[in-house]
Each structure stands twice: as C-alpha cells, then as structure tokens.
Amino acid sequence: xxxxxxxYLAAFIFPILCLVAAHACAxxxxxxxxxxxxxxxxxxSSCHGxxxxxxxxxxPKLAAQQQPYLAVQIQAFKxxxxxEQEAHDYMLxxxxxxxxxxxxxxxxxxxxxxxxxxxxxxxxxxxxGQKLFTQGIAGRVAPCASCHGDHAQGNGIFPRLAGQHAAxxxxxxxxxxxxxxxxxxxxGIIKDLRPEEMKEVxxxxxxx
Amino acid sequence: xxxxxxxxxxxxxxACAGLLAWLGFAxxxxxxxxxxxxTGQACVACHVSxxxxxxxxxxxxxxxYTIGKRQDLPLALMxxxxxxxxxxxxxxxxxxxxxxxxxxxxxxxxxxxAGKITDNxxxxxxxxxxxxxxxxxxxxVGHSGIDNTDLRIVGRSENTDQTDMRWLYGVSVHxxxxxxxxxxxxPAFGFPFTxxxxxxxxxxxxxxxxxxxxQVAGVSTYVYWNRSIYVEVAGYKTADGFFSxxxxxxxxxxxxGVLRLNGANPYWRVAYNREWASSSLMLGTxxxxxxxxxxxxxxxxxxxxxxxIAFDTQFQHISDPHTYTFQYTHIHENQHYAASYAATLASxxxxxxxxxxxxxxxxxxxKFKATYYFERKYGATLALFRTHGSTDAGLYAPASVSGSRxxxxxxxxxxxxxxxxxxxxxxxxxxxxxxxxFNGARRNYDGSGRSATDNxxxxxxxxxxx
Numbered sequence: 069x070x071x072x073x074x075x076y077l078a079a080f081i082f083p084i085l086c087l088v089a090a091h092a093c094a095x096x097x098x099x100x101x102x103x104x105x106x107x108x109x110x111x112x113s114s115c116h117g118x119x120x121x122x123x124x125x126x127x128p129k130l131a132a133q134q135q136p137y138l139a140v141q142i143q144a145f146k147x148x149x150x151x152e153q154e155a156h157d158y159m160l161x162x163x164x165x166x167x168x169x170x171x172x173x174x175x176x177x178x179x180x181x182x183x184x185x186x187x188x189x190x191x192x193x194x195x196x197g198q199k200l201f202t203q204g205i206a207g208r209v210a211p212c213a214s215c216h217g218d219h220a221q222g223n224g225i226f227p228r229l230a231g232q233h234a235a236x237x238x239x240x241x242x243x244x245x246x247x248x249x250x251x252x253x254x255x256g257i258i259k260d261l262r263p264e265e266m267k268e269v270x271x272x273x274x275x276x
Numbered sequence: 277x278x279x280x281x282x283x284x285x286x287x288x289x290x291a292c293a294g295l296l297a298w299l300g301f302a303x304x305x306x307x308x309x310x311x312x313x314x315t316g317q318a319c320v321a322c323h324v325s326x327x328x329x330x331x332x333x334x335x336x337x338x339x340x341y342t343i344g345k346r347q348d349l350p351l352a353l354m355x356x357x358x359x360x361x362x363x364x365x366x367x368x369x370x371x372x373x374x375x376x377x378x379x380x381x382x383x384x385x386x387x388x389x390a391g392k393i394t395d396n397x398x399x400x401x402x403x404x405x406x407x408x409x410x411x412x413x414x415x416x417v418g419h420s421g422i423d424n425t426d427l428r429i430v431g432r433s434e435n436t437d438q439t440d441m442r443w444l445y446g447v448s449v450h451x452x453x454x455x456x457x458x459x460x461x462x463p464a465f466g467f468p469f470t471x472x473x474x475x476x477x478x479x480x481x482x483x484x485x486x487x488x489x490x491q492v493a494g495v496s497t498y499v500y501w502n503r504s505i506y507v508e509v510a511g512y513k514t515a516d517g518f519f520s521x522x523x524x525x526x527x528x529x530x531x532x533g534v535l536r537l538n539g540a541n542p543y544w545r546v547a548y549n550r551e552w553a554s555s556s557l558m559l560g561t562x563x564x565x566x567x568x569x570x571x572x573x574x575x576x577x578x579x580x581x582x583x584x585i586a587f588d589t590q591f592q593h594i595s596d597p598h599t600y601t602f603q604y605t606h607i608h609e610n611q612h613y614a615a616s617y618a619a620t621l622a623s624x625x626x627x628x629x630x631x632x633x634x635x636x637x638x639x640x641x642x643k644f645k646a647t648y649y650f651e652r653k654y655g656a657t658l659a660l661f662r663t664h665g666s667t668d669a670g671l672y673a674p675a676s677v678s679g680s681r682x683x684x685x686x687x688x689x690x691x692x693x694x695x696x697x698x699x700x701x702x703x704x705x706x707x708x709x710x711x712x713x714f715n716g717a718r719r720n721y722d723g724s725g726r727s728a729t730d731n732x733x734x735x736x737x738x739x740x741x742x
C-alpha cells in the first residue's frame with residue numbers, strides 16, 4: 069500500500085479539523101444561546117420584562133442593547149465596578165451566577181430583540197433634551213450623540229439609550245456623576261450636568 | 277391606654293438600642309437570610325419589607341424557591357424581642373391577663389431550612405421556639421414546634437419567541453391554608469405580619485383565617501399563565517401519619533387542643549395579575565370547604581362543615597423613594613353545625629366541641645391595609661379589620677375577657693404600625709391595636725364589665741432575620 073504524501077494528508081486533514089472545531093464552537097455557542105434564552109425568559113424577564121422590555125423604571129430595558137456593552141456590564145456587576153445600591157441589591161448575585169459563555173450569549177440574546185417603543189413626554193423637555201443630546205452644552209457638556217449615535221442606538225461599549233426609561237437614565241446619570249458607578253469617561257463628560265438637564269435629556273431619549 | 281414611658285420601657289428601649297448596635301456590628305458583611313444568600317440579591321428584591329412580596333418575590337416563590345445557587349448550608353434564623361402593653365391587663369377579679377407585659381421579652385426564635393434543592397425542587401421549613409407559650413395556669417413556658425412550611429416541585433416553559441415565561445406550574449405541600457399564596461391579601465401572610473405574644477384575641481375567626489395553621493397537610497397544584505392568570509386547587513387533611521411532621525409540636529391529645537378534619541377538604545384559588553410601570557394589581561378569589569370533627573380526640577363522630585368564599589385584591593407601587601401598597605380581603609363563611617347542633621339539642625356538645633344555638637351561622641371577615649414606605653426604610657401602615665356574623669349565644673357565651681355578653685362575634689378596630697428598617701433584615705416596629713367593638717359590644721362586652729378599648733394594645737418589637 070503506497071503512502072499518502074504528507075502535504076496531501078495535511079491538506080485533507082486540516083479542513084476536517086477546521087470543520088470539527090467550527091462545529092464544536094457552533095455547538096458550544098448554540099448551547100450557550102439556548103441556556104441564555106432560557107435564563108432570559110425565565111429569570112431576567114421577571115425584572116427586565118419580556119424580551120428585555122421592562123415595565124418598571126427601576127430596571128433598564130435591555131432589548132436591542134449593544135452586545136459589547138451588555139457583556140461589559142455583566143462583568144462590571146461581578147467585579148463591583150457597578151457600585152450603586154440597585155446593582156448590589158438586584159444584580160450582583162445574579163451576575164455572579166452567570167459564566168463567561170452565558171454572559172456573552174445573554175448579551176447576544178438581548179441585542180437581537182426588537183428595540184423598545186419610545187414613550188413621549190413633555191414636549192418642551194423633549195426639545196431641550198434633543199438639543200442637549202445632539203449639540204451638547206458649549207464649554208460644559210459634549211454632545212451625547214457623538215458616542216451614543218445620532219439616534220441613540222449605541223455603539224459597541226457605548227450603550228443604546230433610545231427608548232430607555234427616563235427615570236432609569238436620570239438615576240444612572242446621578243450615580244455616574246457621584247462615582248458610584250465606575251465610568252471615568254462618562255463621569256468626566258457629565259460631571260457638570262445639572263439635574264434639570266438630566267431630566268430633559270432623559271425625557272428625549274425615552275421618547276425615541 | 278397608658279402612654280407614659282415606664283422605667284421598664286426605658287430599659288427595653290436601651291436593650292433594643294444595644295441589640296441594634298450589636299446587629300449593626302455583626303451584620304457588616306452580608307446580613308441576609310437563606311434565599312438572599314442563594315440568589316445573592318438583597319431582601320428588597322423580593323420584599324417590599326419582609327414578608328410582603330414584590331412581583332419578583334412572587335415569581336421566586338412560585339418558581340419553588342429555585343432561582344439562584346444551591347447552598348451547602350441553607351439555614352436562616354429569625355428572632356423577635358418585644359414589649360407589650362395592654363390598656364387594662366387585669367380581669368374583673370384583678371388577675372393578670374397577658375403575661376410578661378411592660379418589659380422586654382424574647383418572644384420567639386425560628387430556624388429555617390430554606391432554599392433550592394434542584395432546579396425544580398425547593399422549599400422552606402420553619403421551626404419555631406416560642407419562649408412565651410402559656411400553660412393552663414397562664415404561666416409562660418418554652419415550647420417548640422413546626423411553623424409555616426412549604427415544599428414545592430415546579431416546572432416552566434417559555435413562549436414561542438422565547439421572550440417570556442408562558443407557563444409556570446407546580447405542586448406545593450404545606451401546613452397552613454394560604455401560606456402557599458403569593459399575594460399578601462390572603463390570611464397566612466396578610467397583615468399584621470407579627471403580633472404581640474399572647475395578645476387578647478377575638479372569639480371568632482373563619483377557618484381560612486388561622487385556626488388550621490400547622491395542623492393540616494395541604495397538597496396543591498397550581499398554574500400561572502403569562503404572569504397574569506393564576507389557578508390553584510388543593511386538598512387539606514389533618515396532618516397525621518406520613519404528614520405528621522407538618523404539625524409537630526401541636527397539642528393533639530387534649531380535647532379542643534387543635535381542630536381535626538375529616539378526610540380531604542377542597543380549596544381553590546383564582547387570581548388575575550397585571551403589572552405595569554412600577555405598579556401591579558391583583559384581583560382574586562379563593563375558598564374552601566372543611567368538614568371538622570367537633571372534638572379532635574373523637575374522630576369517629578359526625579362532622580360540622582364550614583364553607584369559606586373569599587375575594588381579595590392587592591395593589592402595589594414600588595419605586596424609589598416612594599412605595600405604597602394596599603391589600604383587602606373579604607371572607608364569607610357559612611357554618612353548618614350538623615353534628616354539634618343536633619348533639620347539643622339532644623344531650624349536650626360532642627366532647628369539647630362547640631355548643632351552637634343555631635344549626636347554621638355565618639361569619640364574615642373584612643381586612644384592609646395600606647402601607648407607605650420611604651426609601652424602603654421608613655414605613656407606616658394603617659389597617660382596618662372587622663369580623664361580624666350570626667348571633668349565637670352557644671358559640672359566643674359570656675366569659676371574662678374572652679367571652680361575649682351579647683352572643684355576637686362582632687369585632688372591629690384598627691392597627692397603626694410604624695416601621696424603621698436600618699438594615700434590610702432588621703425591623704424596628706411599633707404597633708397599636710385599637711378596638712371599636714370586641715366580641716359583640718363596645719362596653720361590658722364580656723358580661724364582666726370589660727370594654728373593647730381595655731384590649732387596646734401597644735407593642736414595640738425588634739424583628740431580626742439572618
């Protein structure tokens with residue numbers, strides 16, 4: 069029996085190994101995705117609502133949120149970088165139960181959900197908020213849209229803000245301003261933002 | 277009602293302050309009980325203030341306490357130390373009615389084995405040491421026994437787009453009708469959440485309102501659909517044989533010590549639940565039919581029957597910093613003394629059983645409670661209660677303090693409670709019970725000259741769970 073030349077053997081085996089590895093990865097991702105979907109629909113939905121569309125402003129809407137942002141936040145809950153009271157009361161324990169693969173799969177799950185519908189508020193407040201979001205405040209606050217996107221859809225680790233609960237947004241602005249939530253870049257940008265300006269931009273973001 | 281602060285009360289407050297300081301020191305790490313350790317979440321995730329449940333707390337309970345990570349040592353502790361002050365604590369002969377008043381007293385210590393066993397099985401067993409149990413001479417003695425218990429097997433499924441839970445279903449084995457319920461409008465976990473130990477209580481209570489607690493074994497099956505429709509059916513029997521641990525510590529040998537049911541007794545529950553923004557609303561109904569032996573030591577006689585039909589509602593608004601909740605229930609009980617009335621007419625009551633003057637009676641209970649919390653830390657509650665029903669001189673006969681001159685069960689009043697939770701697992705509270713009518717009358721209700729307001733009670737309490 070003649071021997072198969074090594075290059076031919078390698079050319080034959082390598083694609084098979086790649087296929088096996090790809091299949092294993094896909095299998096693992098599918099398993100994680102299944103686990104994440106189950107977790108999201110049976111546990112997370114109790115606070116964050118069906119498909120991440122929460123009803124209570126205590127809990128953020130996660131539907132259509134940026135996947136990298138969600139994955140980073142789950143790690144932040146675990147590490148204690150999210151130091152606000154709600155993070156400790158509700159999320160710290162839950163996040164520590166989520167392994168790395170499931171965390172990524174959960175982020176994928178929420179990122180692919182339909183975005184939440186906007187809820188309009190006071191027109192004057194929304195108009196002022198829109199101006200702040202798109203133009204910032206000269207010499208004091210940079211335009212939010214430059215990182216969060218023209219439609220507040222988010223970008224990678226910069227979260228989607230469109231359709232988010234206004235009360236939740238105000239609360240997060242306050243905890244970031246107070247350094248309870250470790251976010252140095254954002255802290256620097258909003259450190260001079262006033263409470264009424266927080267309400268205005270939050271009203272606008274909730275409406276879109 | 278005496279309102280001055282006696283030296284004993286001063287010492288009580290000092291003791292409370294000392295205890296608080298100790299707890300504060302001891303609890304700097306993670307002072308939360310078994311479920312909190314299991315989920316890693318704070319008490320406020322599941323409780324408005326313990327034990328009133330939030331929407332998430334209700335899901336946790338219906339999920340069989342299985343959310344989170346199983347603990348190697350799933351234990352928790354609870355203790356209560358309080359001071360009770362009864363407006364007039366002497367009967368017409370000058371004998372003290374409620375023991376150990378006007379001084380701090382450890383009333384109870386409980387140990388819980390609680391939590392997840394598997395992803396589908398969980399529960400909780402409470403064992404309580406009552407430090408102020410009373411004997412026949414009205415002396416306080418220590419006594420321990422099983423308390424509320426609820427063990428569950430559950431299942432669940434998602435909707436087709438995997439965005440939410442569609443079905444949540446399970447089986448519960450428990451020992452107190454309505455202890456398995458997740459809304460705090462039903463009796464077992466209704467307000468008041470704790471009482472003055474050995475407080476003076478009215479003569480009459482419907483069967484669903486406490487008389488069967490820790491005496492029965494209940495097996496219920498439930499389904500919760502789309503977080504909106506809840507349906508449950510259950511059967512209750514006396515907790516004997518295999519189920520006897522569910523009534524461990526009860527006085528089952530003394531005639532009249534407990535109630536004994538004949539066979540399996542049906543219970544049902546239907547509720548509609550809706551959640552929006554920071555609010556939730558429940559409208560529900562529940563009921564049961566019980567066949568009860570007149571004397572618990574004579575389980576071979578004919579039985580009396582009690583049919584309870586109840587309606588309840590609950591509204592909660594939970595936000596920061598304002599939280600307010602309302603609960604109301606109306607329980608209508610038809611009592612049919614088929615055994616006891618016939619026996620009383622013929623030759624006298626059956627053993628230690630009731631001696632009704634009527635073959636049929638009704639008993640109705642209404643309870644309403646409104647609670648406000650600021651930052652889930654400072655709370656105030658107002659509750660109104662009323663029990664009324666048929667006049668029956670055989671059931672409600674004159675007797676000092678506990679009896680009725682008029683033969684009427686009518687009792688009404690209010691409870692005011694102020695709470696301060698410096699830690700999520702520590703409640704400092706003061707309760708005041710004011711009675712407008714007691715056992716049928718406002719004045720001389722017992723035939724011995726006692727007024728309803730003589731039973732007004734002030735209760736300071738420190739309630740700690742770990």
